[in-house]
Amino acid sequence: MKFLRPDSSKCEGKFVCERTCSKTFFKVEDSACSSIQVRQELKGFSLNVCNQCGECVSVCPVKALYRNKFGTVMVNKEACVSCFMCVGFCPTLSMRRGPNHKSPFKCVACGACVKTCPKGALALEEVDHSRLPA
Amino acid sequence: MSYDYTKRTNYISDLPTMKAAHKILHETTFKPTLPQKGYNNRSLHIDLSNFKVTEKQISQQIKDTFIGGRGFGLWYLWNAINPETKWDDPENDIVISPGPLGGITQYPGSGKSLVVTLSPLTGIPIDSNVGGYFGPLLKFSGFDALEVQGKATTDIVIFIDGQTGTIRIEEAPLESVDSHITAEQFTHEYASGPGDLQNVSVVASGRGAENALIGCLNFSWYDLRRKGTRLKQAGRGGIGTVFRDKKLKAIVVRGPKVKGDENNPVDFDRIVKVGVKLHKEIHDLDDKQCRMRRQGTAHLVEIMDAYDLLPVNNFQFGKHPDVTGISSGVWDKRFTQGIPDGCWLGCSLACTKGADGHVVMTGPYKGHIVTVDGPEYETAAGVGANCGIFKPEWLLECNFYCDTYGIDTISFGTTCAFLMECYQREILNKDRTEGLELTWGNAHAQMELLHQISRGEGFGKIAGFGVHRLKQIFAERGWGDSKFLNDIGMEVKGLEYSQYISKESLAQQGGYALANKGPQHDEAWLIFMDMVNKQIPTFEDKAEALHYFPLFRTWFGLNGFCKLPWNDIEPADNAKTDEPSKVPEHVQNYCELYGAVTGKNITKEELISMSEGVYNFQRVFNLRMGKGLRRHDFPPYRSLGPVTREEYESRQERYDTQLKEVIGVDPQGKSVDEKIALHRKHREDQYEKLTDAVYKRRGWTKNGVPKIQTLRNLKIEFPDVIEVAQKYQD
Structure with a gap:
């Protein structure tokens, strides 16, 4: 399973990942539409993004969340009923909803931000997901 | 032991034959619509006597006064019947309405339907709050309420198709009448294919409701994980009995595929914000609080036992050493875990637990593999503890058959417990029960009684x-002393008590006996506030609670909500608020939701006012049907205090101390009978004083009648309503 591993210690808060992500998926440069979130802390920055743990999959009442053949957790917008239970139940708070959006979105480990991060703080990694939920 | 949650007996192998046997009796079309700001402003009326189908417009005045849900149900019923109407007259109406906020998917517990009819048990209106997808799908097809009046002559199904705009009334001779099969069969018959199953919901009852007055309705939804239909019950007051008397086998709705914004709310973002906050709260705190997601309401069993509140042996006692047999530890293992169990989309509290893989042990379905929907607390306490039965597999068996036969588990539990006590005290015996040994804990006899009820045979007939x-x-037959039977028969207004011991909570005695529909705890559950936390010590305090909580809880029924996400999950800092028992943050959530859907912002005070008009209207409705006076609000003594010596002696220290410290009588040297009499005098006197205080707070006369000014203040100024109340102003 591919997942995005952030290294907050390398982040210098340029927010390039947020812009890349929102532009890639929603054609806007808007932090609220980015799957990865950069937050300024007292010292440095923190990065929050889905680790593909899959706990949300079993919460969804209509099976709109599923792992694709690469093990990435995906949102099927057609099936989604806009309940946003997945947002409230994400253990890392990485399931998101954009302004006026009718369905949630999340990191699908596409790697676009990895390529644009100027500090090399992001990497795509591969793990065996066979023992993870769902 | 784990159970395969997809494995069940198949009932849908012969659908083509069943469908081919249908005969269309009437077909008509309508224009499907989606609500705007929560309302379609239209209801559907179907008369089964002549198959006339009518659309009714809903005026702004009716929306302002009755809101929706239970309010609409009461208003339509008022107009459908007259003071002489009996439950089995054709004009009796079954009204199903979800309320303006019903069907939002972003806030837990938002998919409830409210069902109202003239009850065969009480002769006054009954309202019942039920899950399942029917109400939301009805509304998303274009109707804020469905009324069914009249009677068919053969078993029929009503099919409302919100996808094509078609309504059909069909003869349906071959499908089962028992709900666990009825729901499965009709869901598959009317869905266009596997992807459509979740858009179909079935209302059905069962063969038991044909022969008993305690019939219930089942509302279905299709469970995607289990690949089968699940059921929730509109349990109270015999609605299933009315349903089968009308020869309804099922009402089926097929709605559009739900996306979550069908109510066309004014401010969708505002709803999501409140909803996600509560989802997160449930995620973080449910495991530490009620564990509803794992155990449903059955988690209450051992809590009630610990506080001496669990009804044991017909409400004689409040705890039992064998309680671990039916407590939460058992259900935590027996319920299937890890799959969503909401009875409507978006309910993260997910209390609708299911016990899969139950192999039926008795009766017509012996050997079948079924999913049992529950048990919930009321069922575990009612057919379990209250009958002295603490065996989980028998509880599942009874739960399954009650549901599929269309029998209310609460009324059945309380009735069975009453009969067992009559057996214990030799008011009944094996001759009188035609062979049933109704001893405490006899699960076999309980099941045989239930099967006999379902067939209308033997002792089950009565x-x-x-x-x-x-x-x-019993009194007519000279079985037992009438006064004693009245003391131990746990009913008020004709409705059986739900499952809590109220002897040590005066406020809850009122919460039960003063309730409009009869003694159901959904109006007020004040035992902890009153008995444990001592927050409402004076009559005025209790009266205030018996004013506020019934109105607050009525609001759920007007709008399509479940009560549980209000206080079965609480914010982490709730205890630090000024009124923890009201859960202020959650009350504000409801104000937010109402404003976000309808565009009309309300305060917490206005929320209460919305209910107050409907509540008083229902009280006048009771008067119109011959009840609703003070004498109809008086409880059986078993709910106030100890009736028998065993009861007294089982809690002797408590009662003796109360004699000394509360009543001011030295118990020394007094016989148990004398002490019982002293308690009775005191407790009945307290109850009368409570009644005075509550009526005063509610703006009612001393006889329990809403004053004309109260009705006018609440804008219940319909001339025929005022005319009824006027007759009783003394």
Whole structure:
């Protein structure tokens, strides 16, 4: 399973990942539409993004969340009923909803931000997901 | 032991034959619509006597006064019947309405339907709050309420198709009448394919409701994980009995595929914000609080036992050493875990637990593999503890059959417990029960009684009439002393009590006996506030609680909500608020949701006012049907205090101390009977004083009648309503 591993210690808060992500998926440069979130802390920055743990999959009442053949957790917008239970139940708070959006979105480990991060703080990694939920 | 949650007996192998046997009796079309700001402003009326189908417009005045849900149900019923109407007259109406906020998917517990009819048990309106997808799908097809009046002559199904705009009334001779099969069969018959199953919901009852007055309705939804239909019950007051009397086998709705914004709310973002906050709260705190997601309401069993509140042996006692047999530890293992169990989309509290893989042990379905929907607390306490039965597999068996036969588990539990006590005290014996040994804990006899009720045979023929009529029948036959039967027969207004011991909570005694529909705890559950936390010590305090909480909880029924996400999950800092028992943050959530859907912002005070008009209207409705006076609000003594010596002696220290410290009488040297009499005098006097205080707070006369000024203040100024109340102003 591919997942995005952030290294907050390398982040210098340029927010390039947020812009890349929102532009890639929603054609806007808007932090609220980015799957990865950069937050300024007292010292440095923190990065929050889905680790593909899959706990949300079993919460969804209509099976709109599923792992694709690469093990990435995906949102099927057609099936989604806009309940946003997945947002409230994400253990890392990485399931998101954009302004006026009718369905949630999340990191699908596409790697676009990895390529644009100027500090090399992001990497795509591969793990065996066979023992993870769902 | 784990159970395969997809494995069940198949009931849909012969659908083409069943469908081919349908005969269309009437077909008409309508224009499907989606609500705007929560309302379609249209209801559907179907008369089964002549198959006339009518659309009714809903005026702004009716929306302002009755809101929706239970309010609409009461208003339509008022107009459908007259003071002489009996439950089995054709004009009796079954009204199903979800309320303006019903069907939002972003906030837990938002998919409830409210069902109202003239009750065969009480002769006054009954309202019942039920899950399942029917209400939301009805509304998303274009109707804010469905009324069914009249009677068919053969078993029929009503099919409302919100996808094509078609309504059909069809003869349906071959499908089962028992709900666990009915729901499965009709869901598959009317869905266009596997992807459509979740858009179909079935209302059905069962063969038991044909022969008993304690019939319930089942509302279905299709469970994607289990690949089968699940059921929730509109349990109270015999609605299933009315349903089968009308020859309804099922009402089926097929709605559009739900996306979550069908109510066309004014501010969708505002709803999501409140909803996600509560989802997160449930995620973080449910495991530490009520564990509803794992155990449903069954988690209450051992809590009630610990506080001496669990009804044991017909409400004689409040705890039992064998309680671990039916407590949460058992259900935590027996319920299937890890799959969503909401009875409507978006309910993260997910209390609708299911026990899969139950192999039926008795009766017509012996050997079948079924999913049992529950048990919930009321069922575990009612057919379990209250009958002295603490065996989980028998509880599942009884739960399954009650549901599929269309029998209310609460009324059946309380009725069975009453009969077992009559057996214990030799008011009944094996001759009188035609062979049933109704001893405490005899699960086999309980099941045989239930099967007999479902067939209308043997002793079951009268047992299904409920406690109120049984008391009369026993008295007529010279079985037992009438006064004693009235003391131990746990019913008020004709409805059986739900499952809490109220002896040590005066406020809850009122919460039960003063309730409009009869003693159901959904109006007020004040035992902890009153008895444990001592927050409402004076009569005025209790009266205030008996004003506020019934109105607050009525609001759920007007709008399509479940009560549980209000206080079965609480914010982490709730205890630090000024009024923890009201859960202020959650009350504000409801104000937010109402404003976000309808565009009309309300305060917490206005929320209460919305209910107050409907509540008083229902009280006048009771008057119109011959009840609703002070004498109809008086409880059986078993709910106030100890009736028998065993009861007294089982809590002797408590009662003796109360004699000394509360009543001011030295118990030394007094016989148990004398002490019982002293308690009774005191407790009945307290209850009368409470009644005075509550009526005063509610703006009612001393006889329990809403004053004309109260009605006018609440804008219940319909001339025929005022005319009824006027007759009783003394």
